[in-house]
């Protein structure tokens with residue numbers, strides 16, 4: 001099996017932990033929806049009401065003017081077609097009958113605005129109040145004005161609170177009088193007032209309906225959100241069993257649920273690995289500590305007087321203390337690099353020379369344990385990076401190759417210039433390789449393969465995570481290629497600095 005896998009990039013950027021704020025000032029979705037629903041419905045009711053009122057008024061006026069015109073013409077016809085002597089002296093009675101029949105008020109007015117008919121018997125015409133009642137000067141003037149404007153021989157117009165029909169009429173041959181027929185507008189006003197009351201009732205009903213609907217809809221929308229919030233709170237408290245599922249009808253919520261489930265997976269993985277690390281690290285701490293204690297006791301009790309033995313035992317103590325120190329160093333490094341406390345110190349340096357320097361650190365393995373390092377290094381390759389951190393990357397990768405290489409104890413290290421203005425560092429071993437399913441996991445913090453290895457270089461399961469973090473912070477391309485049973489090649493590509 002052969003494959004090349006770049007390390008998994010975190011899909012969610014970790015944020016600085018911010019305290020969960022319980023009391024938020026933002027408005028609840030319930031209220032928001034209710035406000036929007038109510039405002040919309042009220043607006044609709046208002047637009048509807050106003051347009052209805054305008055329409056109704058308009059149509060009522062058109063109808064009223066048609067009606068008054070018809071009635072007026074009929075009344076004129078009745079009066080005209082009667083010979084003057086046929087009234088039998090009771091013209092007023094005749095007019096009153098027509099008033100009742102047509103539901104209007106009818107007057108015959110003189111040119112100067114006096115009311116000629118109907119006459120009211122038994123009234124004192126000297127009484128100023130009554131005189132006023134008989135005074136139609138204004139109405140007559142208006143009527144005359146409208147008649148001159150009208151193209152027909154009658155006029156229809158809106159008078160004071162009524163619709164008016166007017167025309168000239170010659171009741172007795174020698175007179176120029178006017179027929180005035182009025183129909184009150186009060187009916188329309190009552191109708192509009194009644195409609196307004198109805199509109200108010202409808203508005204109240206609509207508000208109640210909006211409230212009910214918004215409660216239903218917001219419940220429908222907000223419930224899954226509240227549920228997810230509750231679950232997220234449980235997740236924050238370390239419950240990795242929670243399962244988020246958004247309402248199926250909403251794409252965004254389904255996505256949110258998926259993202260939260262992904263976050264839960266990542267969190268639970270980190271949590272699990274962290275626990276494993278504590279177990280591993282405490283185990284790894286314990287071994288050198290036990291050794292240190294044992295050898296120190298030995299020096300006190302046995303080898304104190306024998307310089308040769310004492311030195312040998314003291315050396316074990318020093319070595320074990322070094323192991324401990326490097327372990328503690330790794331744990332610290334990772335947390336520092338991760339949290340970004342130490343900024344990168346970018347500068348140009350000779351990577352070829354630096355690689356030789358690092359390889360020198362492994363020289364003791366050549367001498368004491370027969371490891372061979374086969375190198376293919378182009379000279380004078382410069383790059384711009386944080387030298388110390390890149391040194392850590394190279395050291396970790398070569399250390400891993402030493403740890404995991406095969407029986408031949410061979411490690412291949414190369415630094416080769418490419419044609420694209422970059423150079424590639426790679427380190428290959430001849431070990432068992434990495435299982436395809438582990439290829440992406442090995443870069444995770446605390447991950448250590450299930451298999452036990454004889455390890456000449458101390459490891460904590462943090463090495464590759466440090467490598468990944470440093471290279472990512474430099475924005476460099478890197479990865480691993482591995483063939484099972486044949487070995488693995490770890491690589492990183494650097495830009496050439498002229």
Ligand code: ADP
Pocket residue numbers: 400401403404405429431432433434442447448449450458459460461462463464465488
């Ligand atoms: P450590 O080596 O301390 O366990 P690392 O983070 O360096 O931790 O590596 C993580 C895991 O990746 C190792 O436990 C091992 O399973 C795997 N690994 C790393 N380098 C190699 C390699 N060259 N060959 C095979 N497996 C490797």
